Amino acid sequence: MSWVYAESCNWDKGREAVGQRKRGAGHGENVGLLGRASECAVLDQMIAAVRMGESRVLVVHGAPGVGKSALLEYAENSAAGMRVLRAVGVESEMELAFATLHQLCAPLLDRLEHLPAPQRDALERVFGMRGGTPPERFLVGLAVLSLLSDVSEGNPLLCVIDDAQWMDRSSAQVLGFVARRLLAESVALVFGSRRRAQELLGLPELEVTGLKDADAHALLDSVTHVRIDQHIRDRFVAETRGNPLALLELPRELAVTQMAGGSGLLDADTLPSRIEQSFMARIEGLPEQTRLFLLIAAAEPVGDPSLVWRAAERLGVMPATVLASGTDGLLEFDVRVIFRHPLVRSAVYRSAKEGDRRAVHLALAEVTDAQADPDRRAWHLASATAAPDETVAAELERSAGRAQARGGLAAAAAFLQRSVALTIDTSRRAERALTAADASLRAGDIDAARRFVDIADRDALTEFQRVRAHLTRGHITFAAGFNDEAPLMLLAAAHRLEPFDMDLARETYLIAWASASFGAGNRDSLMAISRAMRELPSPEGSPRALDLVMEGYALLVTDGRSAALPTLRRAKTALTDHPVQDFLKWGWAACGVSALIWEDRIMPETPARAVEEVRTAGALSELPIYLHALGIPVSLSGDFAAGAAIVVEADAVAEATHGPMTQHTKLLLTAMQGKEAEASALIAATIEEAGASGQLNGVASAQWAAAVLYNGLARYGLALPAAQATIQSANLIVSQWALPELVEAAARVGDDTAALWALEGLANSAETCDTDWAQGILARCRALLSDDAAADDLYREAIERLGRTILRPEQARAHLLYGEWLRRDRQRAEARIHLRTAYEMFVSIGMEAFAERARRELLATGETVRKRRNEASTSDELTAQETQIALLVRDGLSNPEVGARLFLSPRTVEWHLRKIFAKLGISSRRQLGDALSRGEYESMTQ
Numbered sequence: 001m002s003w004v005y006a007e008s009c010n011w012d013k014g015r016e017a018v019g020q021r022k023r024g025a026g027h028g029e030n031v032g033l034l035g036r037a038s039e040c041a042v043l044d045q046m047i048a049a050v051r052m053g054e055s056r057v058l059v060v061h062g063a064p065g066v067g068k069s070a071l072l073e074y075a076e077n078s079a080a081g082m083r084v085l086r087a088v089g090v091e092s093e094m095e096l097a098f099a100t101l102h103q104l105c106a107p108l109l110d111r112l113e114h115l116p117a118p119q120r121d122a123l124e125r126v127f128g129m130r131g132g133t134p135p136e137r138f139l140v141g142l143a144v145l146s147l148l149s150d151v152s153e154g155n156p157l158l159c160v161i162d163d164a165q166w167m168d169r170s171s172a173q174v175l176g177f178v179a180r181r182l183l184a185e186s187v188a189l190v191f192g193s194r195r196r197a198q199e200l201l202g203l204p205e206l207e208v209t210g211l212k213d214a215d216a217h218a219l220l221d222s223v224t225h226v227r228i229d230q231h232i233r234d235r236f237v238a239e240t241r242g243n244p245l246a247l248l249e250l251p252r253e254l255a256v257t258q259m260a261g262g263s264g265l266l267d268a269d270t271l272p273s274r275i276e277q278s279f280m281a282r283i284e285g286l287p288e289q290t291r292l293f294l295l296i297a298a299a300e301p302v303g304d305p306s307l308v309w310r311a312a313e314r315l316g317v318m319p320a321t322v323l324a325s326g327t328d329g330l331l332e333f334d335v336r337v338i339f340r341h342p343l344v345r346s347a348v349y350r351s352a353k354e355g356d357r358r359a360v361h362l363a364l365a366e367v368t369d370a371q372a373d374p375d376r377r378a379w380h381l382a383s384a385t386a387a388p389d390e391t392v393a394a395e396l397e398r399s400a401g402r403a404q405a406r407g408g409l410a411a412a413a414a415f416l417q418r419s420v421a422l423t424i425d426t427s428r429r430a431e432r433a434l435t436a437a438d439a440s441l442r443a444g445d446i447d448a449a450r451r452f453v454d455i456a457d458r459d460a461l462t463e464f465q466r467v468r469a470h471l472t473r474g475h476i477t478f479a480a481g482f483n484d485e486a487p488l489m490l491l492a493a494a495h496r497l498e499p500f501d502m503d504l505a506r507e508t509y510l511i512a513w514a515s516a517s518f519g520a521g522n523r524d525s526l527m528a529i530s531r532a533m534r535e536l537p538s539p540e541g542s543p544r545a546l547d548l549v550m551e552g553y554a555l556l557v558t559d560g561r562s563a564a565l566p567t568l569r570r571a572k573t574a575l576t577d578h579p580v581q582d583f584l585k586w587g588w589a590a591c592g593v594s595a596l597i598w599e600d601r602i603m604p605e606t607p608a609r610a611v612e613e614v615r616t617a618g619a620l621s622e623l624p625i626y627l628h629a630l631g632i633p634v635s636l637s638g639d640f641a642a643g644a645a646i647v648v649e650a651d652a653v654a655e656a657t658h659g660p661m662t663q664h665t666k667l668l669l670t671a672m673q674g675k676e677a678e679a680s681a682l683i684a685a686t687i688e689e690a691g692a693s694g695q696l697n698g699v700a701s702a703q704w705a706a707a708v709l710y711n712g713l714a715r716y717g718l719a720l721p722a723a724q725a726t727i728q729s730a731n732l733i734v735s736q737w738a739l740p741e742l743v744e745a746a747a748r749v750g751d752d753t754a755a756l757w758a759l760e761g762l763a764n765s766a767e768t769c770d771t772d773w774a775q776g777i778l779a780r781c782r783a784l785l786s787d788d789a790a791a792d793d794l795y796r797e798a799i800e801r802l803g804r805t806i807l808r809p810e811q812a813r814a815h816l817l818y819g820e821w822l823r824r825d826r827q828r829a830e831a832r833i834h835l836r837t838a839y840e841m842f843v844s845i846g847m848e849a850f851a852e853r854a855r856r857e858l859l860a861t862g863e864t865v866r867k868r869r870n871e872a873s874t875s876d877e878l879t880a881q882e883t884q885i886a887l888l889v890r891d892g893l894s895n896p897e898v899g900a901r902l903f904l905s906p907r908t909v910e911w912h913l914r915k916i917f918a919k920l921g922i923s924s925r926r927q928l929g930d931a932l933s934r935g936e937y938e939s940m941t942q
């Protein structure tokens with residue numbers, strides 16, 4: 001936009017010199033691109049790459065007035081033959097969910113029918129085209145990614161978002177998500193921003209700084225009409241740091257004598273405010289009606305000329321008067337009303353009187369269609385209201401509900417926060433503050449959530465309101481980090497909820513128990529919560545899955561495994577048929593039921609069902625929890641390819657949602673694989689980071705992984721303390737699984753006391769569970785500590801029982817231990833049979849450390865054995881993501897379905913497939929089955 005740098009009436013002097021520099025840079029007559037040859041070259045390369053079928057993302061950032069918009073317009077003008085989409089962030093629209101995104105996508109809404117149904121529905125809901133439950137914002141991101149990919153099939157696509165620092169948060173999150181996943185689409189996504197917003201950090205950048213001295217002097221000469229001492233000119237250029245807008249605007253603010261004498265120069269740190277003050281001075285010189293008209297345009301974010309003129313008429317501003325006097329070039333009339341620069345808009349709004357601002361917002365509210373745009377109307381009403389007003393507060397509350405239905409949690413929180421400020425009735429204010437706190441928490445603004453829960457607590461008039469405030473405070477504490485305060489806070493909230501809402505109380509008890517066991521509680525808090533659950537009255541009618549899980553968990557802690565087993569078995573059955581929508585409220589806390597009763601075949605079923613439902617619902621922020629609940633049993637079964645694929649997906653979701661990168665599955669997987677360097681580094685990092693943040697469950701998982709790793713490496717002296725540390729955890733599942741590791745490590749180092757203590761604990765956990773998993777593990781561990789006659793029978797029992805489970809690694813370890821025992825008993829021929837079986841199983845699974853341990857034992861029997869790798873594995877050929885894509889395609893998923901699973905566009909999936917085919921030496925999807933069946937990969941469809 002050439003008007004960023006120059007006004008047509010002030011360009012006579014110095015025009016020739018400036019024009020020569022522009023032409024020398026090869027950018028024609030656009031004055032706005034003075035001195036921008038290198039920046040334009042970057043944009044040229046970007047456009048060329050997109051024309052060749054590649055994706056490009058660029059964040060053009062720099063100070064106000066430095067020329068970002070001119071560069072964005074240059075990109076648009078260079079995109080001949082490409083489709084161009086444009087959006088502009090507007091400061092006053094920052095609280096309206098998906099406002100910027102709607103600007104960008106509005107021309108493409110006729111293409112929604114090409115999207116998969118869940119993605120199409122998500123966009124229609126956020127754009128208010130249909131009702132329904134709020135979609136997960138990352139499902140919206142995937143929909144936008146698919147939409148842009150689809151549009152770019154016809155023509156390369158350039159998407160330009162100017163003033164990105166003023167995007168609403170929902171749009172910023174979605175567009176940041178899309179930017180990180182563009183790969184093989186002919187799409188360029190370019191942001192112009194004053195600063196690098198959080199959502200855009202890490203993306204490719206182009207910083208735009210001030211003009212070089214020669215260009216700055218030429219521009220300054222073109223707008224000054226007096227002779228200025230060279231030193232004064234140098235100082236002016238230096239203090240503006242070559243900012244083109246400052247060089248154009250600030251000379252207008254200074255008198256001729258001031259400019260010539262060097263007085264009135266500026267501090268570079270206050271440059272934006274000085275530029276704005278310059279605009280304010282120009283505004284103050286305009287007629288009153290013109291200033292009021294500019295204020296209307298500044299307060300109306302859409303730039304709709306019809307709305308602006310209709311509001312102006314309500315305030316007595318006549319078009320003829322405004323047009324006759326002009327706006328001094330500060331405003332342009334076209335399809336939209338456009339300010340010369342964003343600083344003009346802010347200068348107009350800030351310089352206006354408070355009463356005038358309220359009057360303008362009221363007029364805009366009155367001319368905004370309450371049916372077509374109720375939320376913008378409510379926001380104008382709120383801005384027009386100086387004192388508490390129940391009518392406006394109620395409108396804002398309804399707007400919050402609509403924003404939440406579209407998935408705009410940040411917008412919903414903003415509406416509710418303003419609603420609280422306009423509410424005078426104390427009880428209503430407490431209710432709205434509770435809702436605002438909850439919305440702020442779910443939007444990720446923990447500080448705001450704390451402020452509004454404090455208001456709710458202060459204004460609460462009923463015990464129920466105070467209890468709900470306490471509950472929300474517990475959830476805030478839990479969300480802020482798995483610290484040991486949250487379980488007891490949730491326990492207290494659950495107890496206080498009982499007289500008011502027993503169902504909510506019971507859910508809260510279960511979440512409190514899970515936060516103590518799976519989060520950062522200790523055994524004392526776990527016992528206190530379990531006792532409180534035992535004291536609850538029996539539910540009316542037949543117990544639900546929630547009731548059975550609660551009762552079983554409580555009995556497990558207070559009375560032991562035998563007492564809990566019947567109830568936990570009933571809970572397992574009830575969970576199979578439980579309505580998923582209800583289950584997702586607390587289901588993450590119930591995923592451990594099957595593990596606690598040693599049901600290996602059922603163990604993956606509950607999280608697998610939840611994973612599919614969460615994917616379908618688009619609740620991506622919850623998905624990593626269920627993925628890791630699935631990844632652990634999948635890894636324990638020996639399906640390392642599927643386990644690695646789950647890690648890839650969980651990490652992709654966590655990155656997309658900016659959630660924590662939970663490493664539970666990866667810890668176990670790398671430990672079982674025996675990848676010493678990778679596993680050791682991950683274990684150490686997890687213990688340090690999780691310990692520092694109070695996530696004791698992460699520490700326990702890392703210690704368990706260490707015990708598995710070091711037992712595989714036959715470093716029993718290191719495995720022993722790791723297993724002992726895990727046993728002390730309040731996590732009843734991980735501490736249960738660490739007991740066999742402790743028995744083995746202690747037996748190998750000769751610590752009979754520790755071994756017998758661990759065996760006793762294992763017997764208490766497994767003896768009453770008549771499953772092959774429980775009895776097989778117990779027999780294997782008893783064999784380690786038995787005399788010759790008993791050991792032989794116990795090892796055989798362990799091999800037989802574990803062979804009937806899905807846990808191939810456990811069966812292989814039974815063969816290994818039996819073979820080791822036979823060799824030490826000098827039964828070498830028999831030992832070779834079991835050691836060879838163990839070795840073959842470990843190699844086929846991919847357990848390198850255990851395989852090497854078996855190989856060394858075979859060598860000790862006198863057998864010659866070559867060290868070999870897992871021939872079936874494609875890990876040296878395919879990356880983890882490529883493996884996951886290959887498995888999903890092999891299992892029959894289409895490219896759009898794979899893309900939906902992994903947050904990729906269909907074109908990017910196709911791009912990966914071409915690489916996969918080349919690496920595997922195949923040419924079609926049909927051949928993937930044969931190529932991957934060599935590795936005996938399990939199906940990835942759950």
